[in-house]
Amino acid sequence: EDQVTQSPEALRLQEGESSSLNCSYTVSGLRGLFWYRQDPGKGPEFLFTLYSAGEEKEKERLKATLTKKESFLHITAPKPEDSATYLCAVRVNRDDKIIFGKGTRLHILP
Amino acid sequence: GAVVSQHPSRVICKSGTSVKIECRSLDFQATTMFWYRQFPKKSLMLMATSNEGSKATYEQGVEKDKFLINHASLTLSTLTVTSAHPEDSSFYICSASSGPYEQYFGPGTRLTVT
Numbered sequence: 001e002d003q004v005t006q007s008p009e010a011l012r013l014q015e016g017e018s019s020s021l022n023c024s025y026t027v028s029g030l031r032g033l034f035w036y037r038q039d040p041g042k043g044p045e046f047l048f049t050l051y052s053a054g055e056e057k058e059k060e061r062l063k064a065t066l067t068k069k070e071s072f073l074h075i076t077a078p079k080p081e082d083s084a085t086y087l088c089a090v091r092v093n094r095d096d097k098i099i100f101g102k103g104t105r106l107h108i109l110p
Numbered sequence: 111g112a113v114v115s116q117h118p119s120r121v122i123c124k125s126g127t128s129v130k131i132e133c134r135s136l137d138f139q140a141t142t143m144f145w146y147r148q149f150p151k152k153s154l155m156l157m158a159t160s161n162e163g164s165k166a167t168y169e170q171g172v173e174k175d176k177f178l179i180n181h182a183s184l185t186l187s188t189l190t191v192t193s194a195h196p197e198d199s200s201f202y203i204c205s206a207s208s209g210p211y212e213q214y215f216g217p218g219t220r221l222t223v224t
Contacts (some may be wrong), residue, residue, distance in 0.1 A: 034212055043203045043215035044154070046112070087153065098144075098213060102153040 002027040002092050006101035014109050016077050021086055021104045024070040029093025033071050035064050036087040038103070044087055047073075078108045113137050114206050116216035123194055123223055131189045131219045133204030139184035140206035144213060145177070148201045160187055194223040 007022045025033070032051050036044035048057045050066040057064050061082065063074040073086055085103040092099065113136040123129050133143060142161050146154040158174075160166035160181035168174045176198075178190040187206075191198055199222050205213035 032211060036215070041201075041218070041220070043114075043116075043205075043218045046212055046214055049212050097156070097159075100153045105151075 002090075002099055004088060004090055004099050004101040006086075006088050006104050008104060009102070010105040010107070012107045012109060013078055015079055018074070018076045018078070020075070021073040021088075021106070022070060023073070023088030023101055025088075025090050026069075027090055027092045027099070031091040031093055033066055034089045034091070034098070035062075035071070035073055036089065038085045038087055047086075075106070078106075080108045080110045082106065083108045112214040114140075114204065114214050114216040116204055116219050118219060119217060120220045121222070123221070125195055125223055126193055128190055128192045129194055129221060131191075131202055131204075131221075133187045133189070133206070133216050135185045135206040135208075135214075138206075138208050140187075140208055141184065142207045143181055143187040144205045144207070145179060145187075145189050146203045146205065148203060148218075154203065157189075191221065194221070196223045199223045 004025045032049050034049050035047040038044040048064040053068045055066050061076050065072045085105045087103045088101040089098050115134045117132045144159050145157045147157050148154050156169050157172045158166045158168045158179050160179050162181050162184050166179035181187040201218050203218040205215040207213045
């Protein structure tokens with residue numbers, strides 16, 4: 001069964017304290033892995049797409065990496081405005097569906 | 111680019127009435143649109159996938175007669191919640207895709223059924 005697991009469920013960091021969020025997946029065939037940011041009461045905002053192992057993408061304080069089993073979202077020197085829920089999703093070959101993880105709630109303390 | 115809008119952003123309706131939610135892709139043509147439901151502090155639950163001009167494909171457990179989806183054009187899809195009940199209260203989010211790549215999400219609609 002295709003599955004996406006995100007860890008940790010919640011993470012509290014001090015401003016400036018770098019860390020990584022994990023997204024591990026077991027799927028029949030990966031067509032793409034996506035990272036989204038979601039603020040409370042809002043729709044998810046697209047961040048990155050990764051297609052193959054070894055690929056990396058960066059945007060401001062965020063950097064996403066991909067291996068054959070997992071993806072990491074690294075956040076460097078975070079600021080309070082980076083507080084949000086970060087969602088990972090994968091698109092699978094089998095039926096072209098997108099499967100979402102449950103998200104990591106990130107809280108950056110000033 | 112890749113902006114998706116939803117209307118209304120919030121709606122309160124009485125039990126037994128129907129509510130229509132619109133999803134529009136503003137700056138691109140969406141060959142596929144998706145409707146999700148999200149409960150508090152939970153992830154997105156896919157309800158259905160719709161392609162322009164054809165019937166929507168519903169996920170297992172989603173009542174197609176209750177959640178009517180119409181994808182009339184490449185920029186507009188609608189979700190109608192028929193005979194709404196309090197348990198239908200939720201956050202409904204649409205997304206749109208122009209190809210086999212990333213989806214772009216709307217801002218969501220908060221439905222409250224009293």
